[in-house]
Amino acid sequence: MSLVELQGIKKFFDDVRAVDGIELEIENGEFLVILGPSGCGKTTLMRMIAGLEKPTAGQIFIGGEDVTALPPRKRGVSMVFQSYALYPHMNVFNNIAFPLKAQSREKKYDKRAIRDKVENTARLLEIDMLLDRRPRQLSGGQRQRVAIARAMVTQPAVLLLDEPLSNLDAKLRANARDELKEFQRSSNITAVFVTHDQIEAMGLGDRIVVMSHGKIQQIGTPQLIYDDPANEFVATFLGSPSMNILRSDAFSFGFRPENFLPKTLADNPENSRIFHYYVKRVEYLGSDRLLYGYVHGHDNELTLAKVPSNVRVSLDVDCDYEFAVHNSDIKFFDKQSGQRIEEQNLQGVV
């Protein structure tokens, strides 16, 4: 049985449907990433799991127990906020010890036990030499670790992280991402991680939940979500540059720019669709060339192609070329609902 189960969770703020019917199961020990554009309800969902927000409808189970009506302290969860929310007037030791002291009545921690636990956790996160410092004497990365240490020290069933990396600069961020993943794997804790950064999501998640407008669009491994998007939203939200979508009378279809290559480079031209592609502009991105242009018959739909720089094919502006996409790389979507549909006959389109 799964560790956390959300059934029909909804949250409305007056008219705003922040979360609109979520069904989700989180397995023990997995690293689940919730990904979605800003304002899609990720934070709200997480706050409901933590118990900081009461759902308008639906039920939440943790470890098989219905916790919908329980306050946060009874749920065995802990949370790392985007701002880290370190208590500014306490030193690092007291920050990490705070949840232990707060729960000492139920869990019977004595002073020694608290000291041992804090020190062990601090050692694990390599902040044991910072225990006497105040939060404002720490760097961004150190603060983040203190926040994680504080969240971990009570050995929660679930660790909730709301964009904990977004306050770090790009370099530190990549580093912290690796450490976080490593730490989660070694401690085998169940983590729910919220982000709107798809690279972070792809790198960290065992599974990714893609959300939009308070609803789940797709759940799956990073690869599944990237290669097999359930609908047009997921297809275009992931990947940079995003998937080309072209419309025809009956349906839409899409393919990723990196799968859209000059015919001469295609591995397997027999199983590919050929498009006449007019190149309007070329951008050199170092390792790749990014082409902007139009596919014949779709003169209003800007189509991109990403061609590796190391293949020596000359591609010039204002010229027509034959480009190919492997059949399996073309995805079809319903024109109205945007849902994926199975293989279509392309004859009428190209």
Added chain:
Amino acid sequence: MALLIWILQNFWSLLVLSFATLVGLRIAYRFRKYGATRAELSHILRRSPFYLVVLIFCFFAAAPFMIMFLHSFKVDGDLYRRPQPFIYRQDPTLEHLESLFTNTAYLDFIRNSVVVGVAVVIITLILALPAAYALARLTGRWGERAGILMFLVYLVPPTLLFIPMFRIVVMLGLKDSPLALIVVYPSFTVPFSMWLLQGFFKAVPPELEEAALVDGYNRVEAFLRVVLPLSLPGIISTIVFTFTLTLHEFIYALVFITNTSRRTLSVGVPTELILGDVYFWQPLLAAALIIAIPVGFAYNLFLDSLVQGFTMGAVKG
């Protein structure tokens, strides 16, 4: 009129009844919304001590005002009859209220207070608006020090200053003139308003002014055209609180003005409505209440904005 008499005669039962009705309505509303369940009942039980504390505090805060209201309309025979109860044994009367406005200098007091208040507000704004902006944006460390100096000046109590100020006022021939108050009051209204306004100015994103600078205004114009309009709500609440500060001031008004018809409200009412040892209680109480209620409303209306200004002003930056 008949309504007023009826309210006065049934004051306490009305108070209790209306309160009970409100509580009843509220509980009924919650029952309709969440159902009359055991959880709901226990919620109400758990909340009631909280409301009880609120009620006790409110009672203490409001007690003198309720008494003021109730006793302003009593005829002498009813008011001065022992024991002194809270109900009307004789019919209420408006006679004392009338005499407050016709036989006393009450209207003069109001007029004087308004004149002084408005003049002080204008002077305060002229001085404090640019100064607060300078503290919020233009000056660095030394500006911060100047701000702290201002704060310390605000802490110098009037009891220390009124004697030499009295001498200066007499020397300038300003005794018994509202000008004396108009000149002296900015000594506390300016530091107070600067502190508040600085907070409101800090809340305006600097990018907006920078945009104005790039668009071709200079610093002063950017202040006038961008910052002032954007902080208008804050400025209005500063005006309200500055005005009431002048309304509250007692010592300077007592010392500088001794002529009855020139006095302001805060001094005039407690000194001039008492003849020797004779207190005219009904007009006195009415005079106090008539001022208290509108000022109370103004405070409540602008309190959030005051709190915001205060908090922003306190944030270092």
Added chain:
Amino acid sequence: MASASDVLNPRRYFMDDRRFVGVMFLAPALLYILLLVGLPFLLAIAFGFSDVTVGNTELNFIGFDNFVAVWENDIFRQVFGNTVMFTLVSQVFILIFANILAIIFTQEFTGKWFARFIFILPWATPVSLAAIGWLWMFDTKYSPIDYLLLQTGFLGPKGILSNSRNLYWLANPVLSQISVIFVQVWRMTPLATVILMAGLSSIPTDILDQAEVDGSRFMRTLLQIKLPLILPIMVIALLFSMITMFGDMTVVYVLTRGGPVDYTRIIGLYSFQIGIEGGNLAQGAAMALFAFPLLLALALLMLRTASRAEVR
């Protein structure tokens, strides 16, 4: 377009110069205040060391005579003691009530707007007018409080507190002091509350949410998170209300004029009575000055505490 000479002439752009505009903006207010407060302040000191009276405008310096005379004056000693006692005792109650009220009013509840209106009234009303209400409440014969006590059996022939029909609030030494302190607490609590509310509402919600997730209950969050975080602001509130009280004479002026005997006389009132009503400006100034070093030390101490406390 700016020509070369424009660019080279710095005065052309003085309206854009941060420093220049800063000085220009700050100077009028600063000068006005320093003049308006600094001059009388220096004059107060000069008066303290002279024998100036209302009639005699010449300043003859007589050294510390005034201060010595003031200190040897038994009445002044009592007055000084009263002032300190009233200020300290009322601060204790103000802080307690203000903390409770600030916590109440930073929560959501039905009827909050109305409750807030009521509880702000004592602060919104000009002190001298509010004191009139209390003057009536404490009236010798007709006091509504006495009436309540009479009805509940605390007063009257078989009364527990006294067998008279009245307590004579403002005529009894201890009761008059209690009354004055009560009115001061009553009218200063709202201001302190508002300042504390500002402090409480400036605590980031993330911190409070975090405390909740960490398992902290109401009391622990209050004592270990909220109160330490608003400590600097609490010190400012305390400073404000102490100094306001120290330098105020309105309440006692309206309620008791210092009586009975000298039990409620405080420095501000006494220096008014000696300096203005009695015409002895020099003695009055000396009295007011007497408390100033104490006040200054207090203010500096508190400002230091406030800036030391580590928040943010």
